[in-house]
Amino acid sequence: MGKTLDNVYKHQSLAYKYFLYVVSVALIVFFFPKGGKFKYEFQKGKPWQYENLYAPIDFSIKKTAEEIAQEQQALRDHKTYYYTYDESVANNVSQVVTKTLNDGFNTSTLTDRQRFALQNWALRITDSIYTLGIFQELPTEGAVSVVRNNESRSVIGSSQLNLEGAKSLVSKLANEISLTGGANLDELINQSLAPNIFYNETLTQRSLDEELSRISFTRGEISEGRLIIARGEVVEADEFKILDSLKEEYESELWRGNNYYFILLGYTILVALVLIMLFLFLKRYRYEIFENNNKVTFIFVNILLMVLATTLMVKNNESYVYVVPLCILPLVLKNFFDARLGLFVHVLTVLILGFVVPNSFEYIFLQTIAGIVTILTASELYKRANLFISVGQITLIYIIGYFAFHTIHEGNLDNIEWILFGIFILNGLLTLFAQPLIYIYEKIFGLISDVSLLELSDTNSKLLKELSDKAPGTFHHSLQVANLAEAAANEIGANAMLVRVGALYHDIGKMENPTFFTENQITNVNPHDDLPPKESAKIIIDHVIKGIEIARKNNLPDRVIDFLRTHHGTTVVFYFYKKQQELEENVDEKAFRYPGPIPFSKETAILMMSDAVEAASKSLKNPTFIMIDEFVEKIVKGQMQANQFLNANITLKEIEKVKKVLKQKLTNIYHLRVEYPE
Structure with missing residues (x-):
């Protein structure tokens, strides 16, 4: 049981990778749209490259979205406007007119017979008007239908009266009456008129919805076995519609x-x-990343996010698939790792998305080229202009690529979808979100970017300011080491910004006991003279441990703390070791050896060489070219013989380049001149 648990513990890192792998595969497949994949790729205007295609099943020819939209718009433009006829209004108006006449409206001089005739004519005119009906508001367009007694009848334009038109008609009819008192009849009726036909928006919309629901989404049928297209035949508009319908039905x-x-x-x-x-x-070419589960998880999370965003866009509106800023992926990965890994992951992600996007060849081509441009142009993102320039070039590549594909498909510049240019520009704007995204990833995954390194390299930062106050000699030494290490890193293609930051902070542990280190001693008094060699060695060695504690307390990234751990490796504090040997014969070397670990990257190896060379150079008196050359060779050779660079992926050729740079820089520091003969 104990051995089993021990094996599980030893292999837990590998088990986690298996788990991450299985979960990632399951999630990506889950994200995919639920549909099969048509086995033929075709494009309008290009020859059919496969064998003769016969309809495998009966299917309907689907109308395009544009055709359906046109039909819907035509129905909206020519819809029927429904109005409701109110019977009560006509009855109320008739009652008002009758009452007004009975109350003696200009009829005091009329006989009963004349009064009766006038009343009869008034009601006739009112009935005539309300037989046509009075619209509260006349329609400006489209057909008009009036609903009366649950029956609908169409009304032509000449039969449509509003209140003003009704009053004019009343005056005309009243003037035709020769009966005494008829001259005032129009005034009587017009005072009582009111609209009785009202617009019914609910009924109009319901009728339009019914018409829209009856639109057919297909045009014609294709029977099983019918020849759809022959080999070599150009896919024209009609064939394209049939093939597209077959693809949709098939899937x-x-x-x-x-x-x-x-x-x-x-x-x-x-x-x-x-x-x-x-x-x-990762295992073959980036083993240090493969071994780090945090970094592997980070890479897979980025892939999953891009797959999720793209598949969601395909499900909702595949026309906007290029809105997804896929080039954020190589941008972010190059910023945290390297260009080769960023491009490799980008290409693999594009291949995955090729299963689900429309026009997969076009999509894969454009996204791959855009990814390559991203890798080639995006550098030093801590410089604000660089990201904008890179995004501008990426957007231009998308636009040029789309233009080229359009001319291939159409053979001319007609029917260019200008909205796609806007989509590409929106893609570029979203790609700018890489900058805040990098900051978020730093906080979540504990990674470090060039932007953060630039902030840490500010010598006015709190920690470096404290170092310059408490240990000015150490601070100056750190600046010199930073300059040496940065130059060496540039020479061999290492991360110069990371090396510089590591060099600035590598000796912050000396703030605890600054006077115990020679660069901070401003008098001839040396506190080590009053201490036994073993205790002095412990104080010197402890600056590494205390530096790590200070770094963690100030939330320095782990990649920077690595420089504090490794800048002395497992070397021996030789001066005090020799002094102890003078006091006793058998000296325990462990008490005088730094705890390590030894450098495990080019950057940490460069810092170890630069730190040792710069510190020891202070002991040189009247240095010459030959003296500096021998001095650097001796120090680096001693580190190599002590096996300090076994775990660092630095070659002998690169070490030679580093030594060359160190010699040149030291020569410049000591202002050596060629000695001319007298």
């Missing part, structure tokens, strides 16, 4: 029944192969 049919499980299996195998390639690349 929806594939995802039904037992086919579902086979398609799921196929997707799973393909995605699993892609992610296996990523693991193999």
Whole structure:
């Protein structure tokens, strides 16, 4: 049982990678749209490159979204406006007119017979007006239908009266009456008129919805076995519509029944192969990343986010698939790791997305080229202008690529979808979000970017300011080491910014006991003279441990703390070791050896060489070219003989380049001149 648990503990890192792999494959397949994949790729205006295609099933020819939209718009433009006829208004007006006449409206001089005739004519005119009806508001366009007694009848324009028109008609009819008192009849009726036909928005919208629902989404049928297109035939507009309809029907049919499980299996195998390639690349070429589960998780999270964003866009509106800023992926990975890894992960992600996006060849080509441009142009992102320039170039590549594909498909510049240019510009604007995203990733995954390194390299920062106050000699030594190490890193292609920051902070532990280090001693009094060599050695060695504690307390990144751990490796404090040997014969070397670890990267190895050379150079008196050359060779050779660079991925050729730079820099520091003969 104990051995089993021990094996589990030893292999927990590998087990986590297996778990991450399985979860990632499952999530990506889950994100994919639920549909099969049509086995033919075709584009309008290009020849059919496969064998003669016969309809495998009966299917309908689907109308395009544009055609359906046009039909819907036509119905909206010519819709029928429904109005409701109110019977009560006519009755109320008739009652008001009758009452007004009975109350003696200009009829005091009339006989009963004349009064009766006048009343009869008034009611006739009122009935005539309300037979047509009075619209509260006349329609400006479209057909008009009036609902009366649950029956609908169409009304032509000449029969449509508003209140003003009704009053004019009343005056005309009243003037035709020769009966005494008729001259005032129009005044009587017009005072009582009111609209009785009102617009019914609910009924109008319901009728329009019914018309829209009856629109057919298909035009014609294709029978099984019919020849759709022959080999070599150009895919014209009609053939393209038929092929597109077959593709949609085929993919929806594939995802039904037992086919579902086979398609799921196929997707799973393909995605699993892609992610296996990523693991193999990391293990073979980026083993330090492969061993770090935090970094592996970071890479997979970025892939999953891009796949999720793209598949969501495909499901909702595939026309806007280029809105997803996929070039953020190589930007971020190059910033935290290197260009080769960033491009490799980007290409693998594009291959995964090629399963689900429309026009997959066009998509894969454009995104791959954009990713390459991103890797080639995006550098030193801590300089604000660089990101804008890189994003501008990426956007230009998208636009040029789309323009080229359009001319290939159409053979001319007609029908360019100008909205895509806006989409590409929006893609570029979203890519600018890489900067805040990098900051978020730093906080979540504990990584460090060039932007953060630039902030840490500010000598006015709190910690470096404290170092310059408490240990000015050490601070000056750190600046000199930073200059040497940065120059050496540039020479061999290492991360110069990281080396510089590591050099600035590598000796912050000396703030605890600054006077015990020679660079901070401003008098001839040396506190080590009153201490035994073993205790002095402990104080010197402890500056590494105390430096790590100070760094953690001030939240310095782990990649910077690595320089504090390794800048002395497992070397011996030789001066006090020799002094102890003078006091006793058998000296325990462990008490005088730094705890390590030894450098494990080019950057930490460069710092070890630069630190030792700069510190020891203070002991040189009247240095010459030959003296500096021998001096540097001796120090670096001693470190190599002590096996300090075994774990660092630095070659002998690179070490020679570093030594050359150190010699040149020291020569400049001591202002050596060529000695001319007298």
